[in-house]
Amino acid sequence: MTRASSIGSGPALAATMGPDGGAAASPASPPSSSLASYSRFVQRVRRRHAGELALLPAGAPRRGAMQQSLAALQTQGLDTAAALRVLRQLVLERLVTLDCEQQAPLEVVTLAMTELAEVALDLACAEAFVELDARHGAPLAPDGARARLWVVGMGKLGARELNVSSDIDLIYVYDHDGETAGTSEGRGRITNHEYFAKAVKIVYGLIGDITEHGFVFRVDLALRPHGNSGPPAISLGALEDYLQAQGREWERFAWLKSRVVAPRAVIEDRSAQALGGIVLPFVFRRYLDYSVFDALRVLHDQIREHANRRSAGRPERANDVKLSRGGIREIEFTVQLLQVVRGGQFPELRCRPTLEALERLARAGLMPQATSDALTAAYGFLRRVEHRIQYLDDQQTHLLPTASEDLAWIARTLGFA
Incomplete structure (x- = not known):
């Protein structure tokens, strides 16, 4: 696949079309x-x-x-x-x-999946807090108030663009260090850091563990400070120190779409606004920022190399709607690069959804309207194809299937009939 449009006009889907451009007749097509x-x-x-x-x-x-x-x-x-x-x-x-x-519409699907994740995380956090409070007492801030946990959704979860078989990328942040109150008998006191680490483990079990009923979401914590070697939850102060002293250029792209997604109470009372005061200046610099180009180029090359390795000797793997040339990831990179580079000067670019950002880039004169329209159409089409690939078996895959019946079904559900 060399262009976004090749997914819809290349041999894979073309083989499912009839001479009039509609889907070819197939006994398996309902x-x-x-x-x-x-x-x-x-x-x-x-x-x-x-x-x-x-x-x-x-x-x-x-x-x-x-x-x-x-x-x-x-x-x-x-x-x-x-x-x-x-x-x-x-x-x-x-x-x-x-x-x-x-x-x-695409947004009906992505919003439903996003809200499913938010509902699940909110309920899981509530259960974790009840269990841990009974054993250790509430985590306390220096002023005696309850310390709060913020579940930060990254990537498509943060942007409310979650696909139907997506991981959820999370970072857990709590507002204050300290200790828990202990039980009524004065037992069970632990540090807030320990309390919230235990909470993360409980939440993961409720959402990510595979049981006889399956799973809710695959949970990925790799974007947290220090990656997989870092603590499962980090205090706001430690996060600020990390971003200022060690935050890397690629992490600016990761935090671009960040949003507190749970618990619902901290969203409604706006207690998590302090997080924005740390993240915003890290992602967007006041001056015209070209330093991100090298970092993004390296990241982009790594993804290209990974995609090439996957498809080496396996031509069917070349039709990857996410990672192949002109695919979903390359459109997202194009948009995010312009947002991070120019977002310091153009505050209107500081939004999370890809399609909204494309519209704002054109409105700001930073992208020709025709280019914005073309990328919008391609991105929407590729995301809809991606969903249909995943609908077939509820598998986390972005490869067009090789079975002609499956391809015919995808074509029909896209209206090519």
Whole structure:
């Protein structure tokens, strides 16, 4: 794949088209009213959870509907971990139907997945705090108030662009060092650092562990300070010291889309605003900043090299809608580079979603409108293809399938029929 457009016009999808440009007839291609039922994932969900499908209210899955479904699942006797995993399957089954049969806008799918992650993280944090408070007492700030944990969503979670089979990249930050209050008997006191490290472990178990019901989200903490060798949770003061003294250029791109996504209480009371005061000057410099070019070039070359290694001797791996030339990642790099380089001078570029940033770049005169329009169309198309690839088996893959029936189904669900 050499261009974004080649996904839609190259041999892989072209083989599924008829002479008039529509999808070629195939006995495996169902009518549009039952397109979702071709997905092997949907077939499994409808068999296993036939009795629970109606628990998700009609329409696009949103936060309130998900919380309602969770309550109903827990009423049926499922614990939190199981209820969250079943909810994920109900939400994805609904999204396949809305997307493939009704051509739901891309943002309907990405917002639903983002809110699913936020609901899951909020509930997991609440459970962790209840368990840890009972054993160690509440974590305390120097003024005696409760110390707060902020779950920072990075990447597509932070930008509310989460895809249907995505990892969630998280960084856990707490506002104050100190100690917990201990139990009523005066026992169990630990440092806040220890308390929040335990909380991270509990949250991971509730969301990331694979059980008989599957998982909710794969959780990745590799973007935290010091990477996988760093502590699972970091204090706000330690984060500030790290970004000022050791923060690398590529980390500016990582923090560009950062957003506190849980617990819901710290979002609503705006107590996490102090984090923005640290992150904003790290990501955006006041002067015209070209120092990021070398860092991004190295990162881009590494991704290209990784993609080339994966496809070496495996031509079917060249059709990677995310990592191949002209794919999703290259469009995102183009946009993020302009945001980081020029965001110090153009505050209007300080937004998270890729499509919104493309619009703002054109409006600011930093990208020709025609280029912005072309990248917007290509990005939207590639993301929709990516979702359909993942709908087939609920697998975290970005490679076009090789089976002609699967390709024909993808083409039909995109309206090429």
